[in-house]
Amino acid sequence: MKKYYALASVAVLVLASSLTVVYLEGSFADPTNSYTYSYEGYEVTQTSCSIEGNIATVGYTITGEGCGNENNTYTIAYEIGDENALSFGTGNITGSSTIVLVPPKVVDDSGTYVVSGLKLGSTGGSAQSIQKLLISMVDDDGNLRELNIPSTISPFSYATSLNELYINADVTIGGKLISSNSAASDVPIHKIHISKLSNCAASTVIQLKNNTDADHDLIVEAQVGAGTTVGNFDNKDRVKGTTTLKLLPGSVKATSLNLTTFDRVLCNAAEWPASTELSDLANAITSTATIGFYGPAIRVNLADDSVDKGASTTVTISALDLSGVSSLYFNISYDETKFNLKSPAYSDALDSADIKGDLAGGEYVVAFASPQDITGDLMTFQLEAKDDAAAGEYQISCVVEVNGTVVDGVNHPEHTYSGSAMLTIGNTLGDLNGDDVVDENDAVYLLLYTFRASTHPIPEGQNVDYNNDGVVNSDDAIYLKNYVVNPTQYPLGGA
The missing domain is CATH 2.60.40.680 (Immunoglobulin-like)
Incomplete structure (x- = not known):
């Protein structure tokens, strides 16, 4: 596997459009009707919530990088389920032309509603001006909640101004995440961040055509358990630009990545332990991409x-x-x-x-x-x-x-x-009993080990097969005693 050193801005993810399914379970303590929370450097304050029939219209202000004190509104259709959950609503985002942040809960005069299922649509072009979409999926303790994108959904297909998608969740992808099928629906997105990717079963995750952005970077943190596959990141039909997968710390077990059309796979050396080897990260990658560390470091x-x-x-x-x-x-x-x-x-x-x-x-x-x-x-x-x-x-x-x-x-x-x-x-080579001295007592300890290994364990790093015959027995204890008398004639092997 070729080693590649690259210096570039710390990149993140890949491409987007406009329908999103968000699952957020759990309950929250009741805040007031107007409440404030922070997320990724942004401070969000809910300013209004009106419910008519099965439609909730939520207003909020947001401050942070890229926006002043912008007023935003999103509208969702909902059904109140168990534990005041807003489930599988479909509606539009309206308001800001730059930053849209999906809160994890909605508050009105009657209580708190947890957003457990949410589709963000683009009917009437209301989502066309969104440039940055952030989805927060954490509980009150900061733990990531599950976001399952099923195979029937193509979440980000028509938000034509969207250039950054940030998903702070434990994500499973079953279908196409990004799709731009014509020049008219060209998506300029260059950054997608997925905090944790647990599984990817889609045949094509990213599909772009006629995209003119210079770089499309994908950043993935995949802490994959036994029997879980992370694969098939195929940037299908990309015409222009460089597509990069950046593996975050925690991706060591991501060894089934199929990166057919990615241009490079990087990991920031400054973030990873110095002992990390590339083979630990991606020893089963199917890709033409160059695998390398990412500096400086x-x-x-x-x-x-x-x-x-x-x-x-x-x-x-x-x-x-x-x-x-x-x-x-x-x-x-x-x-x-x-x-x-x-x-x-x-x-x-x-x-x-x-x-x-x-x-x-x-x-x-x-x-x-x-x-x-x-x-x-x-x-x-x-x-x-x-x-x-x-x-x-x-x-x-x-x-x-x-x-x-x-x-x-x-x-x-x-x-x-x-x-x-x-x-x-x-421990000093030959010091088996841990008294910092190599003497006949260590030979006695080794002899006891050959009868009672459980009560006379050998310290880690000590190789006590001194005569290199493949077994440890009394011959090795006698060899160690001879070493104490004549170390030149009876040298101890390396630990």
Whole structure:
């Protein structure tokens, strides 16, 4: 699988139109008729609610990015069911030409109505001017609720101004999510965010024709359980633009993705653990897309995840997509009571630096006469676990500051990036009873292990098949005793 490094704006999702089914179950404490709540940086205040027959007209104001204090109204048809639920209404959105937010509940003088089923239609062109649609599907504790888009619904097909769709829900897609079948119904959407995608059974999820947008980006968080398939993200019939799937942390089990016509699959390296491998994310992807990390980011890479007391491992600090670098500062953090840092060395990516700080000083700085774009290893060093260090897991971290300046005596780096990794210190090789000494008592402990493994467990990381014959028995206990007397003639293997 080819590794690809890309630097782009943090993208999100993909394409949209105009019919939506929203399931939101549960009850809420009664607020007042006018209530306010916040969502994704927007503050929404319900200002009115009138019910005539089976029609509810809800008014609200919204403030936030992209809008001032806009007045919005949406109208839904409803039936009051159990627990005051508004179920499967069909109606129109009217009001704002920019931001429309679907609240999770409606309030009138008689009580609170939970929006458990809602279709947002486009009859009479009332939804044609919507540019951003946000759907919040959370309970009072912030947990995601289920949003099931059945195969009979094509939710976002005709909202011709819609450019961003944000669904904060646990989503199951059974049918086409996005469809634009002619130039006349061309959808400009470039961003769709799905907080969590649990299942996708549709044969075609996105179908665009004659779309002129430069980029169509899809961001998916898929925490897929056993037996669940996330597949068939087929951007069918796309004529122009680049379509990107960005996998969020939590997508590690998404290994059945069919991405037939996506151009690239990315994951933001700054958001994922440093130990993440691409094969963990998408080892069964069917796609012509390039799979790669998404920067910029700093990584702390360990040659080994564990080290014995008195032993060392190599640590490499690397960068993804640092651009316009005139100067760099490194700050490496580790528990100095447990480790010694040795043999720091700048890597080849910094060979052209015009100034390099003295590595022995413990502070690492470099500068370039002209700005550089840097991807690759920055420096390496050895981290030695001290002989008296306690066994355990320790964080090794690095902060890299880019293009330092001073204004009024205060440091103002242009960018700051950080990365970290966890390094485990194991027990001293051969120290089986945990007393920090390797002696004949450890040989006795090993002999007891061959009879009573449950009461005399071997510490994690200790390989006690010292003679490498495939079994652990008294021969290994005798080998360990011989090691105590003559370690040169009887060396212990690696843990």
